[in-house]
Amino acid sequence: MNIPFNIPYTSDRELIYIQEAIAAGHLSGNGMFTKKCQRVFEKQYGFKKTLLTTSCTNALDMSALLFDIKPGDEIIIPSYTFVSTALAFARQGAKIVFIDSRSDHPGINENEIEKLITSKTKVIVPVHYAGVACDMNKIMEIANKHNLFVVEDAAHAIDSFYKGKSLGSIGHLGCFSFHETKNIQCGEGGMLAINDERFIERAEIIWEKGTNRAQFFRGETDRYQWMDIGSSFLPSDINAAFLYAQLENLDLIQKKRKRIWEQYYEGLKPLEKEKLITLPLIPEYATNNTNMFYFVCRNKKERDNLLIWLKDNGILAVFHYLSLHKSPYYKNKHDGRDLPNSDIFSDCLVRLPLYYELTLKQQLNIIDLILNYYK
Numbered sequence: 001m002n003i004p005f006n007i008p009y010t011s012d013r014e015l016i017y018i019q020e021a022i023a024a025g026h027l028s029g030n031g032m033f034t035k036k037c038q039r040v041f042e043k044q045y046g047f048k049k050t051l052l053t054t055s056c057t058n059a060l061d062m063s064a065l066l067f068d069i070k071p072g073d074e075i076i077i078p079s080y081t082f083v084s085t086a087l088a089f090a091r092q093g094a095k096i097v098f099i100d101s102r103s104d105h106p107g108i109n110e111n112e113i114e115k116l117i118t119s120k121t122k123v124i125v126p127v128h129y130a131g132v133a134c135d136m137n138k139i140m141e142i143a144n145k146h147n148l149f150v151v152e153d154a155a156h157a158i159d160s161f162y163k164g165k166s167l168g169s170i171g172h173l174g175c176f177s178f179h180e181t182k183n184i185q186c187g188e189g190g191m192l193a194i195n196d197e198r199f200i201e202r203a204e205i206i207w208e209k210g211t212n213r214a215q216f217f218r219g220e221t222d223r224y225q226w227m228d229i230g231s232s233f234l235p236s237d238i239n240a241a242f243l244y245a246q247l248e249n250l251d252l253i254q255k256k257r258k259r260i261w262e263q264y265y266e267g268l269k270p271l272e273k274e275k276l277i278t279l280p281l282i283p284e285y286a287t288n289n290t291n292m293f294y295f296v297c298r299n300k301k302e303r304d305n306l307l308i309w310l311k312d313n314g315i316l317a318v319f320h321y322l323s324l325h326k327s328p329y330y331k332n333k334h335d336g337r338d339l340p341n342s343d344i345f346s347d348c349l350v351r352l353p354l355y356y357e358l359t360l361k362q363q364l365n366i367i368d369l370i371l372n373y374y375k
């Protein structure tokens with residue numbers, strides 16, 4: 001048996017919509033399918049305004065520009081996250097103040113935030129790991145009290161909720177990924193959700209190379225020109241056409257992923273009962289969009305050997321983030337605080353294959369192998 005970690009989902013409509021985009025004769029950014037996708041996202045999830053981007057990394061780049069991040073600013077970011085969460089802010093010369101994860105969940109420990117706030121702090125970046133919400137009420141309360149911005153790294157979190165509010169719609173900004181490893185995808189893609197109206201006009205300008213091109217095409221101005229900083233953050237309408245097909249199949253995808261996730265959870269429960277592994281926690285305020293199935297081993301050696309055992313049996317399970325405060329790029333810039341929970345997740349977390357085409361038979365085989373490893 002050979003089971004890869006991921007197979008990107010595709011329906012039978014991506015090519016049809018790409019052909020429609022070609023027929024429409026507008027293949028650059030902000031075309032028909034870009035607008036269609038943005039409208040659906042805004043309507044379905046209550047974002048004030050969305051802009052498709054070429055990646056979540058790019059949406060985070062736009063956030064750092066919109067917040068006018070400058071050298072010396074401090075940004076609170078979890079150590080247990082993907083590099084992209086920190087990249088845009090580091091490039092602006094900001095100091096990354098890494099925060100630890102909760103002990104029971106890889107999301108940031110909201111009780112640690114206030115201790116890290118100084119007069120230089122500008123932004124908090126919660127990451128909704130595995131699509132499971134951080135405690136957003138608490139985080140927004142702290143941000144409002146100290147006059148800080150919040151950008152949600154919602155890369156994993158499409159179609160997931162916190163107390164009924166969609167993730168990415170709660171902070172001033174939210175950033176999504178449509179990379180092929182996410183629930184819906186277009187190879188490489190992303191989206192900026194703008195929830196604070198003050199940022200909408202400038203976001204559109206930064207998105208289109210610092211010009212007011214979007215306003216021009218809506219007839220709101222008689223010429224378009226250089227207005228501000230920016231870059232080329234908008235994807236081709238070909239990517240948007242692909243994404244639109246995925247968006248139409250979101251419910252189908254989610255239903256299947258949910259079934260797979262629950263099957264893993266049930267199948268591995270006996271190991272948790274014996275305290276051999278820890279299964280994922282979904283706090284009562286959060287939904288589970290099943291972006292990922294992970295569990296946590298007792299130590300690194302047991303985790304590493306499990307990954308080898310699965311690989312020897314044809315199954316590609318993987319570990320995840322390495323603590324950013326220990327990364328080659330940032331370890332000498334980090335202020336030296338230990339972040340033990342981040343390190344535990346780096347050392348002990350396992351992610352299992354979870355994709356639309358995974359069959360029940362394959363899944364039962366994976367579960368059996370894990371149960372046998374612990375026998």
Ligand SMILES: *Cc1c(COP(=O)(O)O)cnc(C)c1O
Nearest residue numbers: 055056057082084155177179190
């Ligand atoms: C995937 C991911 C990103 C980056 O997304 P891209 O679309 O590949 O740029 C950012 N943050 C987190 C937490 C991610 O998992």
